[in-house]
Each structure stands twice: as C-alpha cells, then as structure tokens.
Amino acid sequence: MAAQTSLAANLKNYSDLIIAGLVIGIVLLIIIPLPPGLLDFFLILSMSLGLVIMLITMFTTEPLQFSIFPSLLLVTTLFRLSLNIASTRLILGEGAAGKVIEAFGQFVVGGNYVVGAVVFIIITVIQFVVITNGSGRVAEVGARFTLDAMPGKQMSIDADLNSGLITEDEARYKRERLQREADFFGSMDGASKFVRGDAIAGIVILLINILGGFVIGVVQMGMPMAEALRKFTILTIGDGLVAQIPALLISTAAGILVTRATSEGTFGKDISKQFSAFPKVMLLGGIILGVIGCIPAMPNLLILSIAGVLLYTSRILTREEKKKKMEQEQAEAVKAQQTQRREPENVFTYFQVDPLEIEIGYNLISLTDESQGGDLLQRLAAVRRQCAAEMGILVRPIRIRDNMQLAYNAYSIKIRGVEVASGELMPGHHLAMDPLGQDLKFNGIPTTEPTFNLPAWWVTGQDREFVELNGFTVVDCSTVLVTHLTEILKQYAHELLGRQEVKELIDVVKEKNPAVVEELIPDMMSLGEIQKVLQNLLKERVPIRDLVTILEAIADGVRLNKDPDYLTDMVRQSLARTITQRYLGDQGKLTVITLHPKLEQNIQEAIQQTQFGAYPVLEPQTVRKLLEKINVVVEDVTLRGANPVLLCSPRVRLPFRRLIERYLPNLAVLSLNEIPANIEVEAIGTVSID
Template sequence: MAARSSLTYNIKRHSDLIIAGLIIGIVLLIIIPLPPGALDFFLTLSMALGLVILLITMFTTEPLQFSIFPSLLLVTTLYRLALNISSTRLILGQGAAGKVIEAFGQFVVGGNYVVGAVVFIIITVIQFVVITNGSGRVAEVAARFTLDAMPGKQMSIDADLNSGLITEDEARARRERLQKEADFFGAMDGASKFVRGDAIAGIVIIIVNVLGGFVIGVVQMGMPMTEALQRFTILTIGDGLVAQIPALLISTAAGILVTRATSDGTFGKDISRQFLNFPKVLLLAGTIIGAIGLIPAMPNILFLSMAAALLYTSRMLSRERQKEAMQAARQAAEQQARQQRREPENVFTYFQVDPLEIEIGYNLISLTDESQGGDLLQRLAAVRRQCAAELGILVRPIRIRDNMQLGYNSYVIKIRGVQVAGGELMPGHHLAMDPLGQDLKFNGIPTTEPTFNLPAWWVSGEDREFVELNGFTVVDCSTVLVTHLTEIIKQHAHELLGRQEVKELIDVVKEKNPAVVEELLPDLLSLGEVQKVLQNLLKEKVPVRDLVTILEAIADGARLNKDPDYLTDCVRQALARTICQRYSDEKGKLSVITLHPRLEQNLQDAIQQTQFGAYPVLEPQMARRLLDKLNTVVEDVTLRGANPVVLCSPRVRLPFRRLIERYLPNLAVLSLNEIPANVEVEAIGTVSID
C-alpha cells in the first residue's frame, strides 16, 4: 500500500514531464514503424480515451470544469493521425494491420467492403457535416456572445464590489473566471477546426490506402485484381472505422460541452429532470402513438406497448407532481405558522447605515454604465486608494443609489445617512472653469462648480477644444463628482474613522510592529482613546498614514497624561516634518501669520477647561474683532500667493484653533514645537486687535 501511494505521488509530482513525454511519443509514432501487436494496443487506447472524454463531458456541470478540452482535442487528433500513418505503413507494407483493424473489417462490416465503405461514409458524414459543423457554430456564437457580454458583466462585478456585496478577492476571482470563460469558448471555436480537418484527412487516407494497396497487391505481391481490391479495401475501411469511432466520440463530447448552459447537475440528471417535467406531453404522445398502433398495417403490438409505457409514465409523473404540490403547500403553511408565532417584523436591518453613499438622479445613471462610456465605478475605487495613500484612512466601499425623487441631473453625498453636499451635472457636457478671469465669449451654460463654488460653464463637445485653447480648465462630469466627493471625504475624514476602522488599521501595524501595539493596547489606552487622537489629527488635515510613529508618540505621552488633547500635541510634534512639508513652498520655506504677544497672553488667560477640552472664553466684541482682523490678514496673504498658516505658542494653539475652526475651517494653526530646526520660517503678517 505504501509503495502504491509513493507511485501515485511520484506520478502527480512529475505529471508535467510525463505528459510532455507522451506528446513527444505521439510524434515518434509517425516516424517509428510499429508491430501489429503494438498498433492493436494503441488503437484500443484511442477508443478508450475517446469514451472517457465523452463520459467526462456528460458528468460536468459547467464547461470550465473541463477547460483543458481544446488542447486535449488537438492532442487526440494528432494521436489518431499518427495511428493512421502507422496503420497505413502496415497495410501497404505487409497486407495486414493487426487484429483490431481486421476484426472491424471482417466482423463489423461482415467482410463486405461495399457495406464497409457505406458505413464509413455515413459515419464520416455524421461527424463532418452534422456534429462538427454544429458544435463549431455553437462555439463561435458562444465566444462572440461571451465577448460582447464581458463589459456588462465587468460592470456588474464592479457595482457589487463598490456596494459592498462582495470583497475584492471575490471580485478578482469573478473577473478571472469571466476571462477564462471567454478564452475557453474562443479556444473551442478554433479547436473545432481540428475535428473537421481530421475527418477530411480520414477520407484522403482511405482513398490513398485503397488505391495504393490495390497497386501494391497486384504489382508487388502478385495478387489477382479482385483479391487485392477486396483485401486492401476491407483493411483500409477497418482502419478508417477504428479511427473514426474515437473521433466521433470526441466530436460528440465537444458538441455536448459547448451546447450545455450552466446547470445545477450533470447531463444525465438534467435530461431526466427536464425531460420528465411535462407529464401532459407524455400523455399526448402516448395517445397519438396508440392511435397509430390501431392502424392494421402497422406493427400493432409494438406501437400499443410503446403507447402503454408513455401513458403509464405520464400517470406516475402526475401523481408525483401532486404529492410534491401537497408537500410544498404543507411546508408553506408550517412556515407561515412559525412566522406568525415570531415577532411581526425584524427591524434590526433599519439600524444599519452606510458610512458614505451617493444618490444620483435618472440622467446620471449612465455615468455608472461602462457600455455607455461611464467610468464612475472605477474612479470611486481610485478615490478609496487615494484616501488611503494621502490621509491613511480606510474608506469603506461607497454605495451608489439611484433616487427618482432627485432632479434628473442632481446628486447628493451622504455621510451616515445625512446629506452633507450635492450638486448638478450635465451628462454629455464638460465643465469649463476660468482660472485667469478672462472675459471670453462662447456658447456655454453658466453654473457654479460644486466643490469650491467657483463660476463655471457647461460646454458641449464642439466648444471644448476652443475653451481649452484659451486657457480654461475643462473636466468631464465624472471628474466633477469625484473631485467633490474627495473634498468631502477630506473634510469629514474624522467622522468616517470609526473604532472598527481603527482596529483594522492597528491590526495591519501589528503584523510588522507588534511591540508598539502590545505596549499601548490595552494596558495604557483603550481603542476609543486612540480613535479620539486620530480623529483630532484628521480634523486638522494631518494624515495618519505613519501609524507606527503616531502610536509610539501616543505610548510615550500616555505615561504622563492620557488627555486626548495632550496626546494629540505629542503626536503633532512627532509628525512635525510631515506637517510643515504640507505648508512649505518649493524652497522649503514656511510663511506664517503670527499672533501679537499681547493677544496670545489674552487668549492664554481666557482658556477654560471643559469636558470637551480647552476653549478660550472671550467677550463677544473682542472675539468678533479678532476674527475680522484674522480674516483680513489671511486674505492679504492669500493675494500674495502664499499659503496662510498661523504660528503661535503650544499652549494657545489648540484653543485658538477651536475658536476659529467654525469660521475659517481650512486655516492651519501650528505651534512653535511643530517646526523642525531645519525649516526656515518667515513671518508675513501679524494679528493684533489693539
């Protein structure tokens, strides 16, 4: 038993070498003469191989389970042609070709070469005209339809992926399966030509063997003409039948394989289930056959027996259908009774809210249809990758819904079921924006760019090139929507970062840096406290991609103070180089707006600790003057082409940021501790309320 297992293991291990050797052996059959005994073995193997292939196709449930069939069809065709050459060499050289060919020539056709020739022609016509042509046509149509349907199927896979119904691995597996299916039917379309060529080659070999054998028998062997014609014709026809029967089996297998649609069972189960699914048809057929059996000239017993069998089968199937219907009704009643005993309705599904979703109007559905040129689904996947690369956050699959209550060209963006933004698009048009402020006349529909509320125009395809040549920025509808969505994600990144997302990000860090995670969680801080620090960073547009540095800074600070604000400042100091790089110019210089020392002192004196953190409590008039002055300085710095950044002391930074975030949400506030020593700082403005 152990030796047998070892042999099986070695065969499986070296199967590629064994198959390669067998194919080389097929080529050698064409060159090396075979003795009659060896030819008998190889002919028997050919018939067994054809029978095995036919049975495999009958027990498969879908074509891809036998995806090697096109290549196997080529190999078996080459194998039969090699055997034809070997048998021709024996027939013409020795006047004999082994017991298998002789048996087919004598027993199958009764020793009558005329009958044998007719049988061979019939088999060849059935294979060449009926089966091969039909299966080739089916394979051609299937390949064409599969290729035409690929874009729609790809879009369906992408839609399921973006809606969260399947994972990325499942989507990748479906795409690979779809590609394999297209490749299989395309290969079957070409492989059917091998069977057709094999049939033509068989006819040519028969003619050559008969004529050549007749000449050799009469001239070289001295046989009488009648004896030579009969002997070589019977051997040749026997050879042709031995070759054509496996070819007929394999071509039939090809036809079965390409004509089968995806099913739940094997070929035999499908036939038995679907053929016997209509008892009324059997009843009608039995009645007609019985009526024909009553005609005196007909074989009455045979027809009446067949009619009785059909009627009996119809009766049994009808009873079986009635039993199944009664059982289904009983099961439905029991299920309904069980449901009535349960609660009226499961309402837990209503508590599930998508983190991020887009609702679109009717005219915008084309943006998601790849067959109409829509690429929105692919761009949403790119948005998720961009957020992971820039912000370091995990954005869940973005769901897209069509909402008939919206305007035809409208869309809205929702976070956890609440609308946060929206806009309108015009499919078939492009959005043109003028960064230079030109007064250019062209045919366009005035509108407002939804992301930054800039003046813009919708232009048609004819005017696109004209406005581009005049310095306008022109984008398509999908780009407008994706840009708006990206900015919304950046503004609300802290809302999208839940505890589950934080846990998954930390699990990724733990794979390569387990020490920092094990030190921090759960001994020093809880998962929610780490989430609070990360949310504080994202509120101020600080990326959390470098989680190792962030977690190490949190772990160091948590030994002294576990306050989220304090830990946030610790992390910001650790990410000083990353923060300054975001606001520095090309030369690495940081242009800042400073606060007057007296103003900083007033802010520091007004700081009060609350349960929500430290806030400066200023008089309303003073707070208004501060915001107006700050807004004036920011506008002045922006007009100079610089990126406005406020620089203040570490103690004032976070309270001052909380004071202004409602009015100037995009204004960055840095502390002196967040400036690396090698960064050049230039003060280009000062805020003072005196």
C-alpha cells in the same frame, strides 16, 4: 501497495516527458510499418480513448473542467490519421490489416459491401455535417459572446472588489477564469476544424484504398476482379469504421462540452432532473401514442406498450411532484414559524450602512468601464492611498453603483447612507476653469465646479486646446469627481473614523511601538476616548499619521486630565511643526490675524463648560458683528495673496473655533503654543468689534 504508489508518483512527476514521447511516437507511426497485431492494439486503444473522452464530458459540470480538450482533440486526430496510414500500408501491401479491421468489415458488410459503403458514408456525413458543424458553431458563438461580455464582467469584478465583497486574490482568480473561458471557446472554435478535416480525410482514404486495392489485387496478385473488389472493399470499410467510430465519439464529446455552459450538474443528472420536471408532457405524449396505437395499420402492441410506459411514468412523476410540494409547504411553514420567533435577528441586515458610497447616473457608468477608457475605479483606489498618506486615516473600500433615479449625468456622494455632496459631469467633455478671471469667449457649456463652487465651462475638441493655451485649468470628468470626493473625505474624515478603524490603526502602531500602546490601553484610556481625540484633530484637518507622537502626548496628558479637549490641545502642541507647516507662506513666514486683547478677554470670560465641551456664550448680536468683522479681515488678507490663520491664546482657541466653525469652516485657528520657536510670525490684521 507502497510500490504501486511510488510508481504512480514517479509517472506523475515525469508526465510531461511521457506525453511528449507519446506524441513523438504518434508521428513515428506514419513512417514505421506496423505488424497486424500491434495495429490491432493501437486501434482498440484509439476506440477506448474516444469512449473515455466522451464519458468525461458527460460527468463535467462546466467546460473549464476539461480545458485541455482542444489540444487533446488535435492529438487524437493525429493518432487516428497515423493509424489510417499504417492500415492503408497493410491493406495495399499485404491484402490484410489485422483481426480488428477484418472483424468490423465482415460484421457491418454482412456479405454486401455496397451496404457497408453506404453505412460508412452515412456515419461520416453525420459526423461532418451535423455534429462537427453544430459544435463548431456553438463554440464560435460562445467565444464571441464571452468576449463581448468580458468588459461588463470585469467591471462587475472590480466593483465587488472596491465594495469589499471579494478579496484581491478572489478578484484575480475571477479575472483569470474569465480569460480562460474566452480562450477555451476560441480554441474549441478552431479545434472543430480538426474533426472536419479528419472526416474529409476518411472519405479520401476510403476511395484510395478501394481503387488502389482493386488494381493491386487484379494486376499484382492475379485475383479475379469480383474477389479483389470484395476483399479490399471489406478491409477498407472495416478500416474506415475503426477510424470513424472513435472520431464520432470525440466529436460528440466536443458537442456535449461546448453546450454545457448553462448546466447545473453532470449530463445524466441534468437529463433526469429536467425530463422529470414535466409529468404533464409525459401524460399528453402517452395519450397521443395511445390514439395512434388504435389505428389498425400500425404496430399496435408496440405503440401501446410505449404509451403505457409514458402514462405510468407520468403517474409516478405526478405523485412525486405532489409529495415534494407538500414537503416544501411544510418546510416553508416551519421556516415561517422559526422566522417569526427570530424576527429581531432578521432585521439586523437593515442596520448595515456603507460608510462611504458614490451613486452615479446611467450616463456616467462609462467612467468605470476600462474597455471604454474609464479609470474611475483605479482613481478611487488612489484616493484611499492618498488619504492614508496625507491624513493618516483608513478609508474603507468605496462602494460605487448606478442609480436610475439620478439624472443621467449626476452623481451623489453619501456618508452613512446620507447624501453630503452631489454634482454633474459630462462624459466626453473636459471641465475648464479660469483662475485669472479673463473675459474670454469660446464655445463652452457654463457650469459650476462642484468642489469649490467656481465658475467653469464644459469644453471639447479644439475649444479645450484653445482655453489651455489661454491659461485655463482643464481637467477630465474622473478628476472632477475624484477631487470632489477627496475634499469630502478631508471634510468628513472625523465621521469616517470609527472605533474599528482606530483599533486597526493602533494595532499597526503596536507592531513596532508596543510600549506606548500597552501603557495607554486599556488601563489609562479606552478606544472610545482615543477616538474622540483623533476625531477632534481630523475635524480641524490635522493629520493623524504620526500616531506614535499622538499616543505619547495623550499618555503624558492623561495623568493630569482625561478631558478630550485638554488632550486634544496637548496633542496639537506635540504636532506643532506638522500643523504650522501647512500654513507657511513662500518665504517660510506664518501670516496671521489676531484677536483684539479686549475681544479675546470677553470671549474668555464667556466660556462655559457644556456637555459638548467648552463653548463661548455670547449675545447673538455680538456673534454676528464678530463674524462680519472676521470676514472683512480675512478678505483683506486674502487679496494681499496671503493664506490667513487666526492666532489666539491656548485657552480661547478651541472654544472660539467651535463658535465660528459653522460659518467659517476653512479658517484655521491656532494657539501660541502650537507655533514652533523657529517660525517667523507676521501679523497683518486684527479682529475687533468696537
């Protein structure tokens, strides 16, 4: 047993060399004369190989399980043709071609070589006209449909990958499988031509052998004309049958293989399952045959016997169908009872909400189709990387799907299933925006840029080139959507940061900096408390990428106070360079506006501690005046070309930010402790309500 296993392993290791040697040997059969005994062996081997190939196709459940078939078809065709040449050499040279050919000729001809010739021609025509043409057409249509469906299937794979339903390895496997399927049907379309050529060659060889053998028998061997014709016809027909039978088996296998695209199991199981699914058809067929069997001129006993078999089969199948139906009803009743008992478990799926998703109208589907030039899926992956690099947040795969209820050109961005932003795009157009405020006339469709609500125009063709030359900013549809999404992610980053995301981020830190994590979690703080601090930072668009510094600042501050507001201020002081760097001007200066000391004192005295943190409680009229004054000062500073930042004391900063964030969400509020000593500060405005 061990020796046999070792031999099998060695043969498997050198299978490529063995197969290459066999193919070369097939070519040599055309050149080297074969003795009749060896020819008999190869002919039986050819028939056995054809039989095995056909049986394999019957036990496959999908075409790709036998993807080597097109190449195998070529090799087997070459093998049969080489045997045809070798047998022709023996028939014409010696008047004999071994026992296999002679036996086939005698058995089929049966003393009448005209009947044998007709049988051979019928077999060849069946193979050539019916089986080969049909399987070739099926392969051609399968290849065409597979290629046409590739863009949609690839888009579906990319959508499943972006939504997190499959991994990158699974997506890569599905893409490779899709490509292999298209290549297989294309190869089968071409390989069917081998079988067609083989049939034509068989007919030509038949004529050559009969005519050539007749001439050689009469002229060279001195045989009577009738005997020569009989002998060489029998040998030729036997040779043709020995060659055409394996060819017929393999062409039948080709037809079976290319028509198995919709099968669910093996060939035999599919036939038994689908035939037994229609007992009424068996009943009707039995009745019809019974009526025909009563006609006196018919073979009554034979037809009535078949009718009886059909009626008996119908009765058995009907009984089985009723039994299965009863079992199914019982199973459904049991399942319903179990479902009723486990009803709270069945509703759990309704609580699963995607953190972030984009719904698009029908006309925007082309943006996701790579075959039409759409690159939205790749852009979404880039957005996730950008959020990780800039903000330090982990954005889950973004689900994108079409919504027929939306307008054709509309899209909707949802967070936790609730729409937070929307807009419209025009595929085939570009969005042009005028940063200079020019009064330029051109053919464009007026619209509003969805991210910052700026006036814009949809342009195409020559208008695009014209507005670009006049200083307009021009972007494509995917860029508009991606820019809007990026801004939404920055605005709602604190809502997307859940405890699971915090845990995964901390696990990354723990790999290289375990000390700070082990000191802080879980003895001093929980994941939820750290999450609140990180959310406070993201709410004011402070990057949390430097988690080591953030966790160390929390660990230093938590010994004094576990209040999230206090810890947030501690972290902001540790991230002072990161925070102020985002607001520095061209000359490295920090342009700020300040609160009047009296106003700041009033705000500080009005601060009260609530369940949501410290908040200044001021009269509504005072708040309205304050907001109006801040708007005036901010607009004045913006007109000077500066990016204003409001500067106040550490105690006032966070409560004051909470007071104005609903009305001025983009105004940054910094405290004196958050500005490094080497940063030059220039105050160009003061807010006062007196």
